[in-house]
Amino acid sequence: MKTRDRIIHSATELFNDQGEPNITTNHIAAHLGISPGNLYYHFRNKEDIIHSIFEQYANHLTASFTPWRNGENNLQDLMGYLDAIFYLMWQFRFFYANLPDILSRDELLQQKYLKTQEQMRTTVFTLLNSLREGAFLTANQDDLPDLGHAIKMVVTCWIPFQTAQAANARITKALLYQGVLRVLFLLKPYIHPQATEQYQQLTQHYRQLTQSVE
Known part of the structure; x- marks a missing residue:
């Protein structure tokens, strides 16, 4: 799975499990084991x-x-x-x-x-x-x-x-x-x-x- 798709998949999973207001891009990056900079390469916010x-x-x-x-x-x-x-x-x-x-x-x-x-x-x-x-x-x-x-x-x-x-x-x-x-x-x-x-x-x-x- 491409990094962009992994980000979307993991973000959906975290939003569903913990509530969208409680999740930041840093949480998503940490969940994936990638740097925030890598995430921002694919998504602005x-x-x-x-x-x-x-x-x-x-x-x-x-x-x-x-x-x-x-x-x-x-x-x-x-x-x-x-x-x-x-x-x-x-x-x-x-x-x-x-x-x-x-x-x-x-x-x-x-x-x-x-x-x-x-x-x-x-x-x-x-x-x-x-x-x-x-x-x-x-x-x-x-x-x-x-x-x-x-x-x-x-x-x-x-x-x-x-x-x-x-x-x-x-x-x-x-x-x-x-x-x-x-x-x-x-x-x-x-x-x-x-x-x-x-x-x-x-x-x-x-x-x-x-x-x-x-």
Whole structure:
């Protein structure tokens, strides 16, 4: 792995484990066993590193959420979308946990974030519409934008909401799988009768995951 990639990987790991506000470029360099000067050769400052991490986040968003294949109802496809939600919340949990603070101090990053969210608004609508056309959801097309917005709110706010419930609350995989279950719960009123069994299978699958991971 190239030094630049190692820096991004280690910074993400440290931000996730110890909290982004608690980590400096010196901490990242020490964790990698390189000099601060070597780190600054690749990145100007911590914000520059965060921009690169955000690019990875945005790329995962684009790659992970594509419309339903051939308009068909496919359990594995929907599970893939839900797994992608979990992966993003876990891999970039520091970003979700400190989102307002990170964006408030970096106008350029905020612009990138808003652009990404606008693109996701269209993507989520298209995805939900494909679920409707694939006979998984019965939602009226006019309701899809609000449903998509509600799902985005749950995903974006799940970590800060949970960590605010108790002092020194830990962000665990089990906690994030509970967030995935909340997304499924939002879909529950719109599940097509013929997809009820698949919905129940998905719910049971993620309930089991909350109990099998830490």
